[in-house]
Amino acid sequence: MRMVIGNGYSFERKTQRVTIWNEYIHERTNPQVAAVYPQGIHSALVQGLQPYGFLMRTAVLDQPEQGLSQEVLEETDVLIWWGHLAHDRITDEAVDRIQARVLQGMGLIVLHSGHRSRIFRRLMGTTCDLKWREDGRRERLWVVDPSHPITEGIGEYFELEHEEMYGEFFDVPPPEKLVLISWFPGGEVFRSGCEYTRGLGKIFYFRPGHESFPTYYNKNVLRVIANAVHYVGSAHGTAPVYGETKALEP
Template structure:
């Protein structure tokens, strides 16, 4: 089955910051998408969209035709419309895979799914990051070195206010001695979520071969393995153990 991947990019820094435009002349979302395509090949059909598209490019039709949504945002989280967040949230619960990158930890959709502040510690002073694999048997860790060495990167450090991950795959260390849970998975409803922190706009991290491999592995893992279906609450009659009847929730008649 071909995995239908949509890379969502905020596309703000590239428009106003020449340094970022020099690193990512076609936009960070395009660079991220290229890394997924080069690693997954015929396994995936990769497209992109941005914040400024109508409905942020995340219409009902687009989401229904997407298996995995990859999310990068930073400077304009507040501009994402709440009704679009509601829509993405519903699709994740029904089985849409979600890969959240770097500063997407503060996106509305990630916060909604985590139920916490998702706050962390940070420093942007061209640190070196070492990404250590702590779960080498996980599919997302396949084919990546131990550690991944990123010579220029923003520091993210603990405490990272997220729920305890279902799986911790990567742990990063930085020049100042900080540590960070940099690769985590979660399940919400029928959807699988992968958070991966390397990838600040000020550094060429999304050109890094091993970072691109991890993101592609995360997309492959997050792709749903069952038909898309929103969990519902149904009323069951005595003697019928298989079929719910006419009851969709405590608010609806």
């Protein structure tokens, strides 16, 4: 199926091979989180994304090579990342492998507290710090680029009844495309849907997803993630050729 996106370009909507990575600590150590995600955030995402027809596998921190061997990454079109407590436990080797695959064209979707993950900070080149407040109040997410494929089927905005607040300044490079912004009752706003390109790979940061709230059961959140999978996993153009080269004939 060929999709036409807002800037006039089109891409084939293929069956994406998706790896959902979750550190899987909160759900095993915090009864409040376990009550919301008894099988883990990664399992909830698999269940919620099943209707979209992706080929999905999960990976967690405690697996050999942290679930992210070269073989796994080579078989992954899109990597979805959720982490919070164990950013410093991700090895240099894993970060190097993921970065290399992104530069080669693998899509990366970073969720919520993954903003502080080693791979996201590596790719952004900044601290990726922000303000936060865990008060569980309402979040309203506004679509600010209705032409973007990631916003397909969302409408002008949607709301989450309970979420953690993230506020500006968000120390990331200016997004190449800003897709969503959030508003919170404390008056804060936040760049909640940010697109970047690194090498041949597309990256999408999506803000919602605090572990204590049932965010990953929300149909709009799942739709954004599904749209993002199709988008960041789509064809990325022609691979460049580097090194010494002969002059072309005039």
